[in-house]
Amino acid sequence: HILLFFKFIAGIFKTAKDLGFAVSVNTNGYYSSPEVYDKLASLNIEQITISIDGTKEHHEKNRGRGTFDITVNTLKELYKRKTNLRINVLISRSSMNDIEYMVNLASKYTKEINFFAVRFFGRGKELENEESISFEEFYNMSQKTFSLREKYPNINIMHFEQPLIDNSSRKELKEICEKLIDETFHLIGPEKAVLGPDAGVTAEMMGWMMNLIL
Numbered sequence: 001h002i003l004l005f006f007k008f009i010a011g012i013f014k015t016a017k018d019l020g021f022a023v024s025v026n027t028n029g030y031y032s033s034p035e036v037y038d039k040l041a042s043l044n045i046e047q048i049t050i051s052i053d054g055t056k057e058h059h060e061k062n063r064g065r066g067t068f069d070i071t072v073n074t075l076k077e078l079y080k081r082k083t084n085l086r087i088n089v090l091i092s093r094s095s096m097n098d099i100e101y102m103v104n105l106a107s108k109y110t111k112e113i114n115f116f117a118v119r120f121f122g123r124g125k126e127l128e129n130e131e132s133i134s135f136e137e138f139y140n141m142s143q144k145t146f147s148l149r150e151k152y153p154n155i156n157i158m159h160f161e162q163p164l165i166d167n168s169s170r171k172e173l174k175e176i177c178e179k180l181i182d183e184t185f186h187l188i189g190p191e192k193a194v195l196g197p198d199a200g201v202t203a204e205m206m207g208w209m210m211n212l213i214l
Contacts, residue, residue, distance in 0.1 A: 007039075025049065032070055047085070048078060049088050055095070059071070087102065096137065107154055112155065113155060118131065132203055142159045178212060
């Protein structure tokens with residue numbers, strides 16, 4: 001039961017905080033019980049991050065029918081309980097135009113929003129050609145997030161890969177990727193570690209690294 005789970009993790013979080021760690025939780029926010037909202041708010045952690053992937057149409061394309069309204073309601077309920085909130089947004093080609101919609105939503109309830117480009121693998125690989133964002137599209141989307149910062153000064157708008165992209169040429173990015181694989185090749189593998197989609201790289205950079213691994 002979800003309430004028993006919260007009771008279990010509350011002890012873990014307390015121990016971590018006693019040891020000096022900052023503690024946060026990432027969740028899909030798919031809850032509809034006031035008891036769950038109260039438990040989440042009472043965890044006394046630094047931040048709760050809720051995943052909302054654009055408008056209702058695009059969020060439910062990723063997360064399933066009927067999830068959007070419940071997730072947004074969780075956001076509102078935790079806001080009422082004065083929790084420190086953040087929103088993570090997975091962006092695909094379908095939802096690239098949802099950026100301001102999401103910033104506007106986040107500005108009402110959170111202090112921070114972070115955009116990530118979707119990486120397709122496993123069962124989602126079949127969507128790659130249709131939904132994957134190119135390097136140029138990703139860069140243009142990043143510029144859009146920058147333009148919104150003046151309009152929404154009360155919220156920290158983040159774009160995870162942007163500092164690396166802005167400060168490096170395409171040739172330099174490729175060299176960085178090749179150097180990373182050269183230095184860490186012995187650590188990478190299905191039974192060791194994999195390069196995750198939130199590791200601060202674009203889809204193109206993931207491709208460069210995969211070409212070296214395979």
